[in-house]
Amino acid sequence: MEGESKPPLFLIWSAASADTSFIFTTIRILLCISIMFIVLDQSRKVWRYLNSLLFSPPRRLLPLSDQKTLFLDLDHTLIVSLEEPPTEKFAAGDQIMLRFMEETLYVLKRPGVEQLLRSAIASNYEIVIFTAGTKLYASPVIDWLDPNREFISHRLYRDACTISIDGKCLKDLSATGRRLDRSVVIDDSPTVYGKHRQNVIPVSPFHGDPGDVELINILWFFEFEKQFKDLRLAVKNY
Numbered sequence: 442m443e444g445e446s447k448p449p450l451f452l453i454w455s456a457a458s459a460d461t462s463f464i465f466t467t468i469r470i471l472l473c474i475s476i477m478f479i480v481l482d483q484s485r486k487v488w489r490y491l492n493s494l495l496f497s498p499p500r501r502l503l504p505l506s507d508q509k510t511l512f513l514d515l516d517h518t519l520i521v522s523l524e525e526p527p528t529e530k531f532a533a534g535d536q537i538m539l540r541f542m543e544e545t546l547y548v549l550k551r552p553g554v555e556q557l558l559r560s561a562i563a564s565n566y567e568i569v570i571f572t573a574g575t576k577l578y579a580s581p582v583i584d585w586l587d588p589n590r591e592f593i594s595h596r597l598y599r600d601a602c603t604i605s606i607d608g609k610c611l612k613d614l615s616a617t618g619r620r621l622d623r624s625v626v627i628d629d630s631p632t633v634y635g636k637h638r639q640n641v642i643p644v645s646p647f648h649g650d651p652g653d654v655e656l657i658n659i660l661w662f663f664e665f666e667k668q669f670k671d672l673r674l675a676v677k678n679y
């Protein structure tokens with residue numbers, strides 16, 4: 442507007458400069474806060490890892506045995522636990538309702554569990570449940586699967602797992618005291634066995650379908666493996 446005096450150029454420049462320096466300072470502060478959170482998070486993971494190394498479970502989790510061993514995972518391999526009652530589609534299968542803490546769980550058994558346990562025992566395997574679930578949760582489920590305690594010799598719960606540097610629960614077969622050439626695992630999460638992946642027969646996760654045939658399809662493995670001295674080779678060629 443005519444008559445209005447414009448501010449001197451150096452004032453405009455210094456105002457713009459002050460705005461820019463405020464933005465840069467804010468970005469620096471935000472960056473510092475982000476880096477601090479990342480460092481804290483990594484430190485927590487390293488601490489958990491060191492903690493698991495220092496207070497890791499004893500190297501031999503099971504009493505000695507020279508028998509062939511079948512390690513079975515629980516959740517999504519032999520059963521599935523639901524917080525809501527199963528839908529009509531899934532209600533036809535074998536199931537039980539369990540109280541866990543303050544919650545009710547609906548536990549569905551995967552078709553073929555009994556046949557699997559019987560086939561393994563008939564082929565002279567000892568059966569070990571190796572689960573990342575807690576004893577409080579998993580123990581009553583295993584009692585339901587093996588009410589007369591005639592199939593399952595040992596139970597390894599979450600405290601038998603080792604913790605990876607990124608906080609994952611790993612199942613270390615070498616800590617069980619079992620020979621790796623005499624051990625087979627059935628699990629829907631084969632990666633948790635790390636370098637012992639070659640012992641694992643992977644299965645797709647069970648979500649409650651009463652028509653699931655995954656375990657039934659595995660039964661012939663117990664006949665097939667008889668031609669191998671090293672069970673890892675049987676798993677590889679299976």
Ligand SMILES: [Mg+2]
Nearest residue numbers: 514516517629
């Ligand atoms: Mg599982």
